[in-house]
Amino acid sequence: MASENDGKWSKTALVVIDMQKDFIVAGGPMLVKGGEAIVPNVIKTIEVARNRGIPIIWVVREHDSLGRDVELFRRHLYGNGKPKPTSKGSVGAELVDGLVIQEGDYKLVKTRFSAFFNTNLHSYLQGIGITNLVIIGVQTPNCIRQTVFDAVALDYQRVTVILDATAAATPDVHIECLSETTSPPSQGRANIFDMKNVGVATPTLEEWCQS
Incomplete structure (x- = not known):
């Protein structure tokens, strides 16, 4: 069947x-408090992407259980008796219920905020002829923001962040909408504002589905 x-x-x-x-x-x-609320929209985005024939790239953190590949500021979380967040093979490193990697999808493991840092993401995307990226997930000020800015620096022609399929710890950190007339924002609003200022598209899921 031809894709949409x-x-x-x-x-x-x-x-x-x-x-x-x-x-x-x-x-x-490593709970991102706004993350659970976006799961239905993440599922919907993936469904629409599959219908459009868009390849899905699952970017996940998987760390050494001793924390030897973790950022210095997080290594204290991997001491004796600690929960060892997203350690390889752990339940916590699994995708949440409702999200499934299917045949033909691509899984990429990262150990830093940006999905491009010390990974083969850029070469993989070049290899399959990708020039435009749609980015969803958690969380806005860290992994989303740094991945987006690296994509812009690497000259991807169009970078899109779906507002209600991404999240942060609080709505103030991840603003759900920003009018064209809004003045330069407070610190909490700066993430989406900064991304818009470098040409990143920030539609809602409904707007993206209608595009």
């Missing part, structure tokens, strides 16, 4: 970032 809008999306990939139990499920050691 066959050919229109041939140069676009969907990047799903850190939708793992340790980040999303209540009680997780």
Whole structure:
């Protein structure tokens, strides 16, 4: 069966970032409080992407259980008796319920905020002819923001962040909408404001579905 809008999306990939139990499920050691609320929209975005023939790239954190590949500021979390967040093979490193890596999808492991840092993401995307990225997941000021700015620096032609399929710890950190007339924002609003200022598209899921 031909995909929806066959050919229109041939140069676009969907990047799903850190939708793992340790980040999303209540009680997780790396909980992003706004993460659970976006799960239905993440599922919907992936469904629409599949219908459009857009390749899905699952970006996840998987760390050494001793924390030897973790950022210095987080290594204290991997001491004796600690929960060892997103350690490889752990339940917490699994995708949340409702998200499934299917045949033909691509899984990429990162150990830092940006999905491009010390990974083969850029070469993989070049290899399949991708020039446009749609980015969803958690969380806005860290992994989303740094991945987006690296994508802009690498000259991807169009970078899109779906507002209500991404999240942060609080709505103030991840603003759900920003009018064109809004003056330069407070610190909490700066993430989406800064991304818009470098040409990143920030539609809602409904707007993206209608595009």
